[in-house]
Amino acid sequence: MNFTILKYALSMTMYFAVLICIVELMRKHCKLANMVWICSLLTFPLWIMGGVSGWFRWAKILSVILPTIIVGFCRISNFEEREGKFWGFFQKNWILWFTYGILFLNILEATLKDIALGNYANACCGFLLCVTIPFAPxxxxxxxxxVGDLICYTTIGWNFLYTTWNLCFVFGESPNYFASSICILLAAELYPFIKRKPELYIMARVYTLATHMILRSCFGPMFITLMDASSWYNETLWKYWGILNLILIIPYLFWYMWQLHTGSANHTFIKKDSYLHSKFSRM
Incomplete structure (x- = not known):
């Protein structure tokens, strides 16, 4: 028993630390990050060897990696203000809508899966998360x-609700990967706290999810060996967790709508020392 607890504690702590370091590295070096994710596509033979099969799994991997590559091009293009048709393509305002749309679809996909699994309360929470994503651009x-960050002015409350909603989803959909999912979601949740910039949550989430997707595709059995959490699953807990998430997001929804209605969102969503805040203050 003690050995099992120690195994989970060590493996999860190490994985969490690795993810934090990866986010920091890729945040500070956008060119290196983009090269890594472009090259990650060449690992597809390992995906096959790791047990990836069926169009859905392949589509899931590519739907994470390809947008991550696009985010990399956007960061480089905007940060270095590169010229030319290719780089100019990534400097248009619509590319922010694309990034917004990827997040929206990522949540919606899991929400539909929650419905299929029968956790309607958590599915409702997922839908309301879609509704409360701050608008692009x-x-x-x-x-x-x-360092050319991808900035999204989500609130601390939204970040927390997304984390607990996603954990509940994974708990029911893939309980054997629940422990590793705790690591990637906590890394994305805590990195902005470490940096004192909640607006970095989405970028941290992009890189932790992409990292996990590649590692899981290439070395899936490793996660089962070190962090198999299938024995943790409890259907009653899963259902009540979804209900709790729905209860928590309802007051947040009203608060969010009130901020938009009163025009306070420009001040509550955006830090006072940010560029956008100073821009809106002059409007």
């Missing part, structure tokens, strides 16, 4: 300063 940007 108003609350999204590719920063031209610092």
């Amino acid at each position: 108003k609350y999204w940007k590719y920063d031209k300063q610092g």
